[in-house]
Amino acid sequence: MNATARRPRKVVIAGYGMAGARLAENIRARDPRGERLSVTVVGAERHAAYNRVLLSSVVAGTLPRDAVTLHPESWAAEHDVTLRVGATVRGIDTAARTVSVHDPGGGPTALDYDALVLAQGSSPWIPPVDGLVHEDGSLAPGVCAFRTLDDCEEIAGRARAGTPVAVLGGGLLGIEAARGLAGRGCRVTVVHPHSHVMERQLDRGAGDVLAGTLAGYGIEFRTGTTAARYVPGDGVKLDDGGYVPADLVVVSAGVRPETGLAASAGLAVDRGILVDDCMRTSDPRVHAIGDCAQHPGTPPGLVQPAWDQAGVLADLLTGADSAGRYRGTAAVTRLKASGVDLASFGDVGSEPDSPEAEVVCLNDPARGRYAKLVLRDDLVTGGVLLGVPDAAANVAHHYTHRTPAPADRLAFLLGRALPEEAVRAPSPASMPGSVTVCECNNVPKSGLVDAWRRGARSVAGLAEATRATTGCGSCTGLVRGIADWLESTE
Numbered sequence: 001m002n003a004t005a006r007r008p009r010k011v012v013i014a015g016y017g018m019a020g021a022r023l024a025e026n027i028r029a030r031d032p033r034g035e036r037l038s039v040t041v042v043g044a045e046r047h048a049a050y051n052r053v054l055l056s057s058v059v060a061g062t063l064p065r066d067a068v069t070l071h072p073e074s075w076a077a078e079h080d081v082t083l084r085v086g087a088t089v090r091g092i093d094t095a096a097r098t099v100s101v102h103d104p105g106g107g108p109t110a111l112d113y114d115a116l117v118l119a120q121g122s123s124p125w126i127p128p129v130d131g132l133v134h135e136d137g138s139l140a141p142g143v144c145a146f147r148t149l150d151d152c153e154e155i156a157g158r159a160r161a162g163t164p165v166a167v168l169g170g171g172l173l174g175i176e177a178a179r180g181l182a183g184r185g186c187r188v189t190v191v192h193p194h195s196h197v198m199e200r201q202l203d204r205g206a207g208d209v210l211a212g213t214l215a216g217y218g219i220e221f222r223t224g225t226t227a228a229r230y231v232p233g234d235g236v237k238l239d240d241g242g243y244v245p246a247d248l249v250v251v252s253a254g255v256r257p258e259t260g261l262a263a264s265a266g267l268a269v270d271r272g273i274l275v276d277d278c279m280r281t282s283d284p285r286v287h288a289i290g291d292c293a294q295h296p297g298t299p300p301g302l303v304q305p306a307w308d309q310a311g312v313l314a315d316l317l318t319g320a321d322s323a324g325r326y327r328g329t330a331a332v333t334r335l336k337a338s339g340v341d342l343a344s345f346g347d348v349g350s351e352p353d354s355p356e357a358e359v360v361c362l363n364d365p366a367r368g369r370y371a372k373l374v375l376r377d378d379l380v381t382g383g384v385l386l387g388v389p390d391a392a393a394n395v396a397h398h399y400t401h402r403t404p405a406p407a408d409r410l411a412f413l414l415g416r417a418l419p420e421e422a423v424r425a426p427s428p429a430s431m432p433g434s435v436t437v438c439e440c441n442n443v444p445k446s447g448l449v450d451a452w453r454r455g456a457r458s459v460a461g462l463a464e465a466t467r468a469t470t471g472c473g474s475c476t477g478l479v480r481g482i483a484d485w486l487e488s489t490e
Contacts (some may be wrong), residue, residue: 008034008035008036008037008038009036009037009038009114009115009317010037010038010040010111010112010113010114010115011027011037011038011039011040011113011114011115011116011117011317012040012041012042012099012111012113012115012116012117013039013040013041013042013117013119014042014089014099014116014117014118014119014120014261015041015042015043015044015117015118015119015120015121015290015292016041016042016043016044016045016048016049016083016085016119017043017049017052017119017120017121017290018049018051018052018053018070018121018290018303018306018307019119019121019289019290019291019306019307019309019310020041020043020049020117020119020289020290021041021049021070021071022306022307022310022311022442023117023119023289023310023313023314024039024041024079024081025079026310026311026313026314027039027314027317027318028079028080028081029314030314030315030318030320031318032079033080034080036318036319037317037318038080038082039080039081039082040081040082040083040084040111041076041081041082041083041084042084042087042088042089042099042101042111043083043084043085043086043087044086044087044088044120045085045086045148045149045150046085046086047069047085047149048069048070048071048072048073048075048085049069049070049071050068050069050070050149051068051069051070051440051441051442052303053303053336053439053440054067054068054336054440054441055068055146055148055149055151055152055176056173056176056177056179056180056336056337057180057336058149058152058153058156058180059146059152059155059156059159059176059177059180059181059184060179060180060181060183060184060338061156061180061183061184062183062338063470065149065153067467067470068149070442084101084103086103086104086105087101087102087103087104087106088101088102089101089120089261090102090108090261091261091264091265092116092261092262092264092265092286093265094265094266094267094283094285094286096112097112097113097114097116097285098110098111098112098113099111099113099116113285114285115285115286115287115317116285116286116287117279117286117287117288117289117313118258118261118262118273118281118286118287118288118289118292118293119288119289119290119292119306120258120261120290120292121257121258121290121291121292122255122256122257122258122291122292122301123147123255123256123258124145124146124147124251124252124253124254124255124256125253125254125255125256126139126145126251126253127168127226127227127251127253129168129226129227129228129229129230129236130228130229130230131229131230131231131232132227132230132249132251139251140230140232141232141233142158142232142233142246142247142248142249143230143249143251144158144248144249144250144251145250145251145252146173146174146177146250146251146252147255155177155181155248155250156184158247158248159181159184159186159248160184160185160186161184161185161186162185162186162187163186163187163247163248164186164187164189164235164244164245164246164247164248165181165186165187165188165189165246165247165248165249165250166188166189166190166191166227166235166236166244166245166246166248166249166250167181167188167189167190167191167249167250167252168191168227168236168249168250168251168252168253169190169191169192169251169252169253169254170190170191170192170194170197170198170221170223171192171197171198171199171200171252171253171254172198172200172201172301172333172335173252174190174192174197174250174252174253175190175197175198175210175214175335175337176335176336176337177250177252178190178214178219179214179217179219179337179338179339179340180337180338181250182214182217182218182219183217183338186248187218188218188219188220189219189220189221189222189244189246190219190220190221190222191222191225191226191227191236191238191244192221192222192223192224193223193224193225193226194223194224195207195223195224196208196211196223197210197211197221197223198210198335198344201333201344201348201384202344202348202384203348203349203372203384205361205363205370205372206344206348206370206372206384206386208365209363209364209365209368209369209370209386209387210340210342210370210386211223212365212368213339213340213368213386213387214337214340216368217339222238222242222244224240225238225239225240225242226238226239227239230249233247234246236249255291255301257271257272257273257291257292257293257294257300258291258292259271259272259273259292262281262286262288262292265283265286266282266283267281267282267283267286268281268282269294270294271294271300272288272291272292272293272294272300273288273292273293273294274294275287275288275289275293275294275295276295277295277325277326277327278312278313278316278324278325278326279293279295279309279312279313279316279326287313289306289309289310289313290305290306290309290310291306293309295309295326295328296328297328298328298329299329299331299333302329302331302333303439304329304331304332304439305328305329305331307436307442308326308329309326311324312324312325312326313326330345330346330399330400330402331345332344332345332396332399332400333345334474336440340386340387341385341386341387341388341389341392341474342384342385342386342387343383343384343385343392343395343396344383344384344385345382345383345396345399345400346374346380346381346382346383346399347374347381347382348372348374348382348383348384349382350374350382356376357374357375357376357381358374358375358376358409359372359373359374359375360372360373360375360409360410360413361373362410362413362414364387367387368386368387369386369387369388370384370386370387371383371384371385371386371387371388371391371413371414372384372385372413373395373405373409373412373413375405375409378404378405379398379402379403379404379405380395380398380399380405381399382399383395383396383399388413388414388415389415390414390415390416391412391413391414391415391416392415392474393474393477394412394415395412395413428445428478428481428482428484428485428486429485431445431482432445433445433446433449434446437468437475437478437479437482438466438467438468438469438475438479439475440470440475441466441467441468441470443466443467443468445482447466447468448462448466448468448479448482448483449482449486451465451466452483452486457483457487458483459476459479459480459483462479462482462483463479
């Protein structure tokens with residue numbers, strides 16, 4: 001075999017966010033010594049990859065900056081990955097198979113590739129509000145976006161107890177930001193153009209109950225209106241004639257997939273970069289994953305699809321599974337807000353009188369509960385579970401695994417299905433080691449087992465060693481079950 005044949009294929013990953021970091025991890029899990037692939041990761045931010053899911057906890061002050069990082073500083077060197085942070089990919093030459101990289105500290109360079117992966121995510125959309133942005137594109141004083149770790153630290157630095165804050169946008173991230181700021185003692189008002197909050201994940205009934213629950217934490221809502229003008233040091237004037245006092249404005253009005261680099265290289269783009277089931281773009285040597293990629297039927301803006309895509313692409317690039325294909329993700333959206341237990345998935349728009357679906361709904365605003373179950377042919381096709389944590393895990397399990405729902409729909413919806421009818425999640429003993437237990441911190445079962453064997457002999461010890469349970473906390477019961485199982489095996 002000649003030297004050329006032995007040379008590892010060169011993979012360049014443009015983006016060091018959650019998708020790019022996960023892909024690099026998965027490649028090295030399949031090719032630990034770099035015999036098949038050499039990996040170079042280029043990241044625009046100047047620090048290690050971090051968990052965006054937990055950014056609201058940084059705003060709230062419940063997690064420090066270093067608690068949300070995905071990799072220690074030594075990770076790249078220990079795993080034979082070339083990492084360039086604070087650098088950006090400026091151009092792609094698909095004919096020459098090179099990318100131009102600009103590093104403010106080292107100037108431009110060119111990298112050649114055998115496979116290029118675009119994992120540049122998305123950027124915040126800043127609404128065209130008078131006074132919000134300077135002519136040069138910079139944000140006005142007192143205005144912060146809510147997208148990056150640096151954004152969160154800037155927000156936290158400005159958000160002192162008693163500060164009036166306007167949050168522009170009542171989507172998932174806007175609600176998380178608002179709850180975090182309220183936890184700091186700020187006087188928060190959410191301005192949202194739609195009739196109810198989180199309209200992409202919730203129906204009107206659930207949105208109203210959620211707003212009522214959050215009002216108990218001091219958060220006010222102005223729905224059905226938009227910001228018309230921002231006056232620094234004063235506040236936000238609304239298009240309905242209203243006014244919101246604000247010393248700080250946090251913008252969380254949506255994101256836009258990063259498609260500029262792909263479009264300039266002649267790749268096919270729509271809302272995102274168009275990809276097939278192999279995560280290939282219109283150039284088969286160039287792939288895209290995560291928020292910047294557009295795959296048919298894949299919900300945008302969620303972490304789980306990006307991780308699933310990274311797993312499939314790692315299989316294909318390393319040859320670990322040449323038949324691997326990404327067929328979409330049955331994603332479950334969970335709100336990361338202290339004191340609120342909310343899961344949403346699939347079809348949430350069907351109403352109880354729908355002729356095409358079976359819909360069971362409980363609306364209990366006085367107790368902050370709203371539960372809705374949508375079924376077709378005995379399969380869960382959608383649902384909203386707010387304030388009913390006993391049901392959330394089991395119902396979501398039926399949705400993602402497409403298993404028939406128990407006959408007693410109401411008991412199922414409330415988490416009281418009879419044991420013989422309820423389909424239980426796999427026991428810790430039968431659960432594969434690769435299964436992710438803590439999605440917030442990307443902790444698989446095998447990581448918990450390894451930490452236990454190294455001496456972390458309690459749930460608290462496992463949390464300290466792996467960070468499992470330190471995000472939204474929804475995995476605490478499963479981690480406790482794994483700890484009990486490990487203790488019983490000894």
